[in-house]
Amino acid sequence: MKTVEIENVTIRLSHPDELPFKWVGQQELIDQILAAWLVLDDDDLPLNPRLIGRPGVGKTTLAYAAGKRLGRNVYLFQATMDTRPEDLLITPVLAGDGRIQYMASGIVTAMITGGVAVLDEGNRMSEKSWASLAPLLDNRRYVESIVAGVKIRAHPDFRICVTMNDDASTFEIPEYIHSRLQPQIFIDFPEAEEEKQIIIQNLPFAPEDIVNYVVNFLQLAHMNNQPYTVRDGINIARYALKLLSGTSKTRWPRSRIPPGPKRTRKALVQAIKMILDESALEFLPDDA
Numbered sequence: 001m002k003t004v005e006i007e008n009v010t011i012r013l014s015h016p017d018e019l020p021f022k023w024v025g026q027q028e029l030i031d032q033i034l035a036a037w038l039v040l041d042d043d044d045l046p047l048n049p050r051l052i053g054r055p056g057v058g059k060t061t062l063a064y065a066a067g068k069r070l071g072r073n074v075y076l077f078q079a080t081m082d083t084r085p086e087d088l089l090i091t092p093v094l095a096g097d098g099r100i101q102y103m104a105s106g107i108v109t110a111m112i113t114g115g116v117a118v119l120d121e122g123n124r125m126s127e128k129s130w131a132s133l134a135p136l137l138d139n140r141r142y143v144e145s146i147v148a149g150v151k152i153r154a155h156p157d158f159r160i161c162v163t164m165n166d167d168a169s170t171f172e173i174p175e176y177i178h179s180r181l182q183p184q185i186f187i188d189f190p191e192a193e194e195e196k197q198i199i200i201q202n203l204p205f206a207p208e209d210i211v212n213y214v215v216n217f218l219q220l221a222h223m224n225n226q227p228y229t230v231r232d233g234i235n236i237a238r239y240a241l242k243l244l245s246g247t248s249k250t251r252w253p254r255s256r257i258p259p260g261p262k263r264t265r266k267a268l269v270q271a272i273k274m275i276l277d278e279s280a281l282e283f284l285p286d287d288a
Helices: 027-037 059-069 106-113 127-136 192-202 208-223 230-244 261-275 278-283
Strands: 003-006 009-012 050-053 074-078 090-094 100-104 116-120 142-145 150-153 159-165 184-186
Touching: 027 059, 027 184, 050 059, 059 074, 059 116, 059 159, 074 106, 100 106, 106 116, 106 127, 106 142, 106 150, 106 159, 127 142, 192 208, 192 230, 208 230, 208 261, 208 278, 230 261, 261 278
Parallel strands: 009 100, 050 159, 050 184, 074 116, 116 159
Antiparallel strands: 003 009, 090 100, 142 150
């Protein structure tokens, strides 16, 4: 694990995240993030975009893909109600020899190395935690770790993006943070063809009829303002396929002939009931 020394304090860095995320969707959304991160002049500063949308619409995947598009290491930090300021910055840990070691979060590691930090579900954090990031998100571009007693300045190449769920399970963020997280980029449900490609990418072994059933289910749900997302669709299709494959411990051969429509519908009905709830069945197409 790499270390750096800042103000005579040795800090261990986090590892970047290497994930099989691939954005399948509107290219303009990635372009909007990259435009926010662009620096036009030596006196210019990058913006800190905020991605807003319902859970499961691909905000994290989009932010990760944008970071990789820059050719940088990407560090994901999952925010929760219990996230503390030291979790966001530097955490002291006890080493095997009894000495205190200082571990940099993914955000601070990205700051030091010039990577991209993705603060996921940021509006699950308390105001106290947000306050520790305030100087990072304006023209000061630094954080102060009370635990380690150091001030850390961001590398010129450092970029940050925050995702936020648009639902009732989150906190209102303070206004002084709100003004620092701009622009706001809204992620809506994908169009039918995009939704189909996302499901195929995640389930390349799924028969086309099941993929089409699930896409039609999701599109009908979207038109009726239901919160079901492509993530739900992937889970429904995946579970339906497992139900159709039986209880065998062997893998379902790719050459196997897909089951008939009656068994397929039965599996989809069961999957929808168990992944979502019975009320969602009204959006299952009649021909499924």
